[in-house]
Amino acid sequence: MAPLLEFESVNKTYGKKAALRDIALTIEPGRIVGLLGSNGSGKSTLLRLAAGLNRPDSGKIRVLGHEPGKASKALVSFMPDRPQFEKWMTVGEALDFQRDFFADYDPDKSKRMLEFMKLSRRDKASTLSKGMQERLQLTLALSRRSSLYLLDEPIGGVDPVARDHILDALVEFYEEDSSVIVSTHLIADIERIFDEVLMIRDGSLLLQREVEQLRMESGKSVDQLFKEVYAEC
């Protein structure tokens, strides 16, 4: 089976600052991948490139064989680190927006997710608390039957109870033949769900490894290893 996502020597700069340097990676189907790195390490840039929101300066990106663009956007479900719904929308309207533009939107799944997340279609999205907005963001992303889910800091800024709920929802509702890339720097809370991790620092990929293999090789948890690697930053 073809890889879901491929990066080949991808570079991206913002002005004079290099956000990504010579990134090469491959994501196979059926994986939950942790994209780990400290703030400003390039995690969001990597996800935005994969989602087709930005273009690389050099290198190639392919999503199921497509270059990022109209075709790849139909296959990728991206949860950005800021609200993707518009301020005027209710929860229901935000979901209707997904339904209108994405052929893989699943109304039944969306309904189940709303119940699981304790969201009401009538609530105004912009007046929800931070934690509830994160839940809505995840509902919008996972209501689609996509090939690749890209979740940018899905548990950033929410309390531990909400974190657990969001992670439970992620495991419950992602499509098993698809892959999920979750960017985070809160490793301890989320480590349990990863099959594989990518560590990124200063725009460079430090490692891509199976979680079990990493634990066996280092004799440490991913969280401990992360703290060691990033302690030097």
Place this chain on the structure above:
Amino acid sequence: MLKLLKYDVKRDMFMLIGGAIVLIVALLVIEIGGRQIGLGLDGAAVLSLVTYTIFALLILMGACNAFRLNIRSIGRRLIPLGSLQYVGASLLYALLLNAVMLVIGGLQILYYDANGTLEKLIQTGIVKIEWYSPLPLPIGIAFILLWGSLFLQTMLLLVMSVMESLNVKGRALIALGMVLVLSSLISAAENSFFGGLGSSPLTGFRADNQSSITMPGSESAAGVSVYLFELVVIVLFVWATARMIDRKVRIE
């Protein structure tokens, strides 16, 4: 494209309905209140024209702002649509709003026609229309207004996309400068290609003073060739705008 338009209209619904109500109330105040205070037909006609002009400018600003929000919005940019669709939706939005205003204006003219006001306005010379085109006047005016709006809108969309691509201070000033430069270039090109002949058989609307409106015409409009030239310019503007959206516009 139509789905994008649907969400633009839904987002701006409150403002659009409010705007339409304000326009109708303003016209009623001019019509009814004008009679109460003894405002003549001439004053009412000029005030109505000024009201329509203000609303046309508001529509232009509203459509440009909607476009600016859309091309920067992460939610909109994630949907699997090409950049041309954002431009198309925005042009349709502006055309739709202008068409609604034209309908309101048309209804007012029909009302004036039915109660004899229109005839009086023309007979007394308050409204002067010089029309040399074979097209019927109402269709001609509607076409000229919509074409002019489309042309200006495509230029403004390009300027907006450039503005939203820059990461410097004074972007609004740069945008203003671009509008002046592009307008001057197009005028200069039309003058040199078509010898100063206008594209329109009706060269504009003019409130000469407080009591008369002139719609000066041109017997020697260059006609179709200028429209073709403007169509080429519109296509170039749209293409450049789509490229800017694809490659440069910063997404929030």
